[in-house]
Amino acid sequence: MKTNLLSVALSFASIVAIAQKKEIKDAGKAVEKGNYSEAKSFLDQAKPMLSEAKDSYKADFYLFKGQAYLGTGENIALEDLMTASEAFKQAQEMGSAEAADGLAAVTNSLVQSAINDQNEQKFEEASKKLYAGYQINTKDTLYLYFAASNAINAKNYDTALDYYSQLKDLKYTGVETQYFAVNKETGEEEMMNKNQRDLMIKSGSYIKPEDRTTESRAGEIAKNIALIYIQEGKNDKAIEAMNDAKAANPGDLTLLQSEANIYYQMGDKAKYKEIMEDIVSKDAKNPTLYYNLGVTAYEMGDTQAAIDYYKKALELDPKMSEARLNIAAAILGKESSIVEEMNGLGMSKADTKKYDELAAERKQVYNDALPYLAQVIENDPENKEAIRTSMNIYYQLGENDKAEAMKARIAELEK
Structure with a gap:
């Protein structure tokens, strides 16, 4: 009797296994x-008896589950993509050779969807998807970096701090070597992977190979950690974060620049200037440093120092339009005090004389600013700010023909 019962049980198990195998194949x-x-x-029908199935059937089950939840990979919900990811990982553990391709497809879907979210300014959704992409393969630290950046844009500072802290613990710098060469046919420089670039050079279709190392992101990460602490009113932690970063990355000028920015954000412009001057002494050929010093000097009320810094930036980079615009702005900034003094004068003979002197000073301010604006327009004919400012100056100087010419240029640009 017992033997008969066992035989029936075995037969039933065989029937279930056959049915389960069919359902997995049908899936x-x-x-x-x-x-x-x-x-x-x-797959739902096959799931209850999955624990009894052979590993090969389990591998197929999880592979098909991953594929079913991934679908076409387009407009798939984050939850479904994560379900697909877990299924592919389980299939991989069971020996599925196709599971790796599935995981790559999930990652691609997450990243593309995150890019779409960024373009639509859905930064929180983009951050979640990029972090999910990082979780699929924790070697893809670039996704963690961009997840943190999107969290910042979403003003989700606690999440951003968590992600940036992970990057800091991983000693992530983002430094990489990029490979360039010039296409002989088009004359355009192109970036490609090293093997492809080297092959193109050997073929003779590309010339002028060049390797470039990207800047470290350690300074930016430390800066953002510090800025979050400042946002939370924790200035001591902000400074501590910068000191930790500098200790871990000695000689990194981007960190010093970030430290200077932190003091600037805290309102300590004197400390900002001190650090910036220290950076300049270590990188005296960097025009951006002089430009930033000019911005700070102007905000601190030292107009002449600001102009001198901008001029130094222009010596190093003659095409830096921002520096010329800021010189013009600094010169024109003198006008307000002149006008204020003019408005305070009376009708006496002495006041009339003083008024004429101030009017001449005001005219000189305009004439001093115009050459810088003209150079900006020459280098950048579509710079509406420079054109509009020049137009206003010409009207003030009574040079209406020139003013109208500038007005016409603006109208043409705004068509």
Whole structure:
């Protein structure tokens, strides 16, 4: 009697196994046809007896589950993509050779969806998807970096701090070597991977190979950690974060620049200037440093120092339009005190004389600023700010023909 019962039990188990195998195969066929909902239904039917199945069937089950939840990879919910990711990982553990491709497809879908979210300014959603991409493969630290950046844009500072802290613990710098060469046919420089670049050079279709190392992101990460602390009113922690970063990356000028920015954000412009001058002494050929010093000097009320810094920036980079615009702005900034003094004068003979002297000073301010604006317009004919400022100056000087010419240029640009 017992033998008969065992025989019946074994027969039943065999029937269940056969049915389960069929459902898994049917799920695979449904995936091939793009019937993902149907595939999920077959997999749900097969799931209750999965623990009894052979590893090969389990591998197929999880592979098909990953494929069913991934679908086409377009407009797929984050939850479904994560379900697909976990399924592919389980399939990989069971020996599926196709699971790695599935994981790569999930990552691509997450990243592309995150890019779409960024373009639509859905920064929180983009951050979640990029972090999910990082979790699939923790070697892809670039996704963690961009997840943090999007969290900042979403003003989700606690999440951003968490992600940046992870990057800091990982000693992430983002430094990489990029490979360039010039296409002989187009004359354009192109970036490609090293093997491809080297092959193109050997073929003779590309010339002028060049390797470039990207700047470290350690300073930016430390700066953003510090800025979050400042946002939270924790200035001591902000300074501590910068000191830790400098200790870990001695000689990194981007960190010093970030430290200077932190003091600037805290309102300590004197400390900002001190650090910036220290950086300049270590990198005296960097025009951006002089430009930034000019900005700070102007905000601190030292107009002449600001102009001198901008001029130094222009010596190093004659095409820096921002520096010329700021020189013009600094010169024109003198006008307000002149006008204020003019408005305070009376009708006496002495006051009339003083008024004429001030009017001449005001005219000189305009004439001093115009050459810088003219150079900006020559280098950048579509710079509406420079054109509009020049137009206003010409009207003030009574040079209406020139003013109208500038007005016409603005109208043309705004068509």
